[in-house]
Amino acid sequence: MRKNIVAGNWKMNKTLDEGLALAKDVNELLKGTDLKCDVILGTPFIHLASVAKVVDPSKIAISAQNCADKEAGAYTGEVSAAMVKSTGASYVILGHSERRAYYHETPEILKTKVQLALKNGLKVIFCVGEVLEEREQGVYFDVVKAQIESSLFELTADEFAHIVLAYEPVWAIGTGKTATPAQAQEMHAFIRKTVADKYGAEVADNTTILYGGSANPGNAKELFANPDVDGGLIGGASLKPNDFKAVIDAFN
Numbered sequence: 001m002r003k004n005i006v007a008g009n010w011k012m013n014k015t016l017d018e019g020l021a022l023a024k025d026v027n028e029l030l031k032g033t034d035l036k037c038d039v040i041l042g043t044p045f046i047h048l049a050s051v052a053k054v055v056d057p058s059k060i061a062i063s064a065q066n067c068a069d070k071e072a073g074a075y076t077g078e079v080s081a082a083m084v085k086s087t088g089a090s091y092v093i094l095g096h097s098e099r100r101a102y103y104h105e106t107p108e109i110l111k112t113k114v115q116l117a118l119k120n121g122l123k124v125i126f127c128v129g130e131v132l133e134e135r136e137q138g139v140y141f142d143v144v145k146a147q148i149e150s151s152l153f154e155l156t157a158d159e160f161a162h163i164v165l166a167y168e169p170v171w172a173i174g175t176g177k178t179a180t181p182a183q184a185q186e187m188h189a190f191i192r193k194t195v196a197d198k199y200g201a202e203v204a205d206n207t208t209i210l211y212g213g214s215a216n217p218g219n220a221k222e223l224f225a226n227p228d229v230d231g232g233l234i235g236g237a238s239l240k241p242n243d244f245k246a247v248i249d250a251f252n
């Protein structure tokens with residue numbers, strides 16, 4: 001059976017001290033709790049190794065938010081998948097709309113990043129989602145399908161087992177405008193069918209599909225109640241320990 005996951009994406013927030021305090025707070029809040037989902041903290045690169053040392057690894061996994069599309073070498077400023085793995089992180093978020101839009105990450109670049117991440121033993125949280133114009137034009141299924149196909153569908157079924165998908169409608173990210181539970185379920189079911197058509201029903205059934213975009217303690221329960229919504233990728237609310245905990249508690 002597929003896992004439920006609540007993953008925080010801190011984006012470019014928190015100094016090292018602040019990030020460590022946040023991670024310790026989340027760790028403290030989860031002590032003694034019987035978790036009904038996996039919990040992941042997606043921190044900036046500089047926090048990874050330190051955060052890994054202060055959280056209970058049986059409860060909290062660590063994720064980077066990006067990795068390089070090259071193995072190693074003269075790529076000033078880049079961080080490789082092997083380096084991410086060496087910090088104690090077990091996941092990397094790839095294909096976030098902010099990276100696609102602001103850092104011009106193409107499907108081809110993302111395909112390379114995914115392959116390098118998997119090769120280095122990382123699991124991938126791969127983000128897809130349409131912009132508002134695409135939703136209004138009614139092409140959102142085509143857009144999401146193309147994003148999945150172009151970066152992931154050269155993987156073998158065994159490799160695909162290490163992929164978590166995150167549906168993040170761009171119009172819902174940081175806007176306070178969440179997709180309705182029905183909109184989320186409709187897209188998640190479509191994504192699962194897209195995976196099933198390529199890899200078969202069993203692989204699709206085992207694939208965790210997260211929702212992201214203004215998810216918070218007020219709407220998480222309703223979103224996660226849908227059969228194809230297996231948790232959330234949480235931005236703003238993951239920066240506040242009590243809010244993040246409340247989103248995790250939506251599974252209880």
Ligand code: 13P
Pocket residue numbers: 009096168172173174175176212213214215233234235236237
């Ligand atoms: P918000 O939860 O702040 O809308 O961000 C969602 C997101 O982009 C997570 O990756």
